[in-house]
Amino acid sequence: MDIAAEAPRRTSVLIVGGGPVGLAMGLLLDRFGIDAVIVEKSPTTTDHPKSRGCWVRTMEIFRQWGIEQAIRDRGLQDESDMFVQVESIAGREISRSRPEPNLGQTPAWKCLVAQDAVEEEIYRVIEHSNLVQVQFSTEFVGFEEVEDGVICEIRSIETGRSEHWHARYLLACDGAGSQTRRAAGIDMVGPACLSVLQNEYWRADLSRFPLAREAAGYQVYSKTPGVPPRAGILNTNGRDRWLSIIQIGEQKDDRPRPWTDAEMIEIIRAHVGVPDLEVTLLNRSVWRMSKQVAASFRKSHVFLVGDAAHRFPPTGGFGLNSGVQDAHNLAWKLVYVLRGWASEKLLNSYDLERRPVGQSNADFSFGNMIRFRRIDEAVRSGNEDHIRFWVNDLDNHLHSIGQALGFTYEEGAVIPDGTPHGGHLTRVYRPSDRPGGRFPHMWLDMPRKRSTLDWFDKEFTVVAGPQGEAWLEAGRNVSAKTGLQLNLQQLPHAHPADGIQMGPRGAVLVRPDGHVAWRMPYIPSDPARELAGALETVLH
Numbered sequence: 001m002d003i004a005a006e007a008p009r010r011t012s013v014l015i016v017g018g019g020p021v022g023l024a025m026g027l028l029l030d031r032f033g034i035d036a037v038i039v040e041k042s043p044t045t046t047d048h049p050k051s052r053g054c055w056v057r058t059m060e061i062f063r064q065w066g067i068e069q070a071i072r073d074r075g076l077q078d079e080s081d082m083f084v085q086v087e088s089i090a091g092r093e094i095s096r097s098r099p100e101p102n103l104g105q106t107p108a109w110k111c112l113v114a115q116d117a118v119e120e121e122i123y124r125v126i127e128h129s130n131l132v133q134v135q136f137s138t139e140f141v142g143f144e145e146v147e148d149g150v151i152c153e154i155r156s157i158e159t160g161r162s163e164h165w166h167a168r169y170l171l172a173c174d175g176a177g178s179q180t181r182r183a184a185g186i187d188m189v190g191p192a193c194l195s196v197l198q199n200e201y202w203r204a205d206l207s208r209f210p211l212a213r214e215a216a217g218y219q220v221y222s223k224t225p226g227v228p229p230r231a232g233i234l235n236t237n238g239r240d241r242w243l244s245i246i247q248i249g250e251q252k253d254d255r256p257r258p259w260t261d262a263e264m265i266e267i268i269r270a271h272v273g274v275p276d277l278e279v280t281l282l283n284r285s286v287w288r289m290s291k292q293v294a295a296s297f298r299k300s301h302v303f304l305v306g307d308a309a310h311r312f313p314p315t316g317g318f319g320l321n322s323g324v325q326d327a328h329n330l331a332w333k334l335v336y337v338l339r340g341w342a343s344e345k346l347l348n349s350y351d352l353e354r355r356p357v358g359q360s361n362a363d364f365s366f367g368n369m370i371r372f373r374r375i376d377e378a379v380r381s382g383n384e385d386h387i388r389f390w391v392n393d394l395d396n397h398l399h400s401i402g403q404a405l406g407f408t409y410e411e412g413a414v415i416p417d418g419t420p421h422g423g424h425l426t427r428v429y430r431p432s433d434r435p436g437g438r439f440p441h442m443w444l445d446m447p448r449k450r451s452t453l454d455w456f457d458k459e460f461t462v463v464a465g466p467q468g469e470a471w472l473e474a475g476r477n478v479s480a481k482t483g484l485q486l487n488l489q490q491l492p493h494a495h496p497a498d499g500i501q502m503g504p505r506g507a508v509l510v511r512p513d514g515h516v517a518w519r520m521p522y523i524p525s526d527p528a529r530e531l532a533g534a535l536e537t538v539l540h
């Protein structure tokens, strides 16, 4: 790329891609008061919803942003987080998995909601922002590193006109095929192609079938000759928008030729089980299922976020969820560095913290993909015991609160206190105030409106035990000395059963993203010095 002769326009952060992750990143920077430009090559937010599951950590983040209810209002009914195995949607039900029980460990239970609704609700918050501009129909062309950032070229798809922007940081939120990642020279590690699939997004009113409201997805085992014997149909709004997913090859599209629209409609009719169903095809995509994580999430001023950093099988529903949480992890760090409150070193913790989580989610999703294949074999066998075993095992796919909430950062912007990491079970979440984990949720009032999680937003928070007033005093001193605003909170009680192990006179320092940075289970001789030391270690 040639650096433009005229002076480039300036922004703190340039975000490539206005998918769910780029938009989430923009919303976060806007909340923190940082200017940014998002370039999105499509003319609007997505018209091809893939994701339909926002898991608890993502819903907790949406709660913080004030959009939880708006998103929930557009989701499927409660307890629809299950798959139903059918011969067709109108036909025989073979079996079904069970919804995940809500044990009250979060103020924001998961929600089955389609990606187009999620993107629209996030965009609704930032479209009037004075700080973050979203430029649709604009493609990112390339960038050059300069000493204090990057110079990027972007081009209007409508007019072909190019512009140059100087940004301190460039965020690649441009999805699985990320051109920005390739331009930065970062490789993906892991198998690039596990299978080739076609997504077909279509409209047909299925609201007369009770099943259409009840489940997140259908695994169709069709007996109709001439149509694919196996397909997934994902429920996007419980009424009339559906996404069929059909495997069309192992390493490449193995069909003699792509299906015509008329053939596709016949396939959908057979899978629904209504021969004269009125179907409108909306759009389609052909994609490769991969299990890959980038070799590094950062190179100089460039950060990979979302699918640009990791792409894994959709089985498990962790793509969008991981990406929103990547953004939540990175945003406050960028802000602290841009404001001069932390040194550049803090930004290295993004890769150290998020890459292992990306790998763990890739492994979990891959395991679910294998489980799906076993269910296929069981259903084909027709053996009831064989089917029951694998459908029961399917609970391990969607009952994933341990995977969604139990991850911890063992290295990065955290100070380990020597307690060993017990590992996490994908189905079980054990709350803990151990450094690296998300601080536990507890309701703070009888009507169950205020959660401990509401304490964490833009500042570091000192959470003291019920007899830990000395920590609050220490927090005031540190704030006054460093000029860094600290949020000071005290727990009403400290029960280990709630995951509060700090004890009555202990304290933790919680980062703006709600993860514990440091813990001390007693009052030392100089609590202000200990607290200041912890902040210094985390930020510099």
Ligand SMILES: Cc1cc2nc3c(=O)[nH]c(=O)nc-3n(C[C@H](O)[C@H](O)[C@H](O)COP(=O)(O)OP(=O)(O)OC[C@H]3O[C@@H](n4cnc5c(N)ncnc54)[C@H](O)[C@@H]3O)c2cc1C
Pocket (backbone or CB within 6 Å): 016, 017, 018, 019, 020, 021, 022, 039, 040, 041, 042, 050, 051, 052, 053, 054, 115, 138, 139, 140, 141, 173, 174, 175, 176, 179, 199, 245, 305, 306, 307, 308, 314, 316, 317, 318, 319, 320, 321, 322, 323
């Ligand atoms: C069938 C299926 C089901 C899924 N279900 C779930 C689920 O239940 N839960 C879940 O969490 N995840 C799920 N996922 C994964 C989820 O859809 C993705 O992880 C998510 O879309 C990633 O968001 P992103 O913003 O990182 O990337 P994308 O959604 O791919 O967005 C990237 C954006 O960048 C834009 N872009 C690309 N290149 C450029 C350029 N050069 N210039 C400008 N703009 C550019 C693109 O137009 C696009 O809008 C599913 C995926 C599939 C395929």
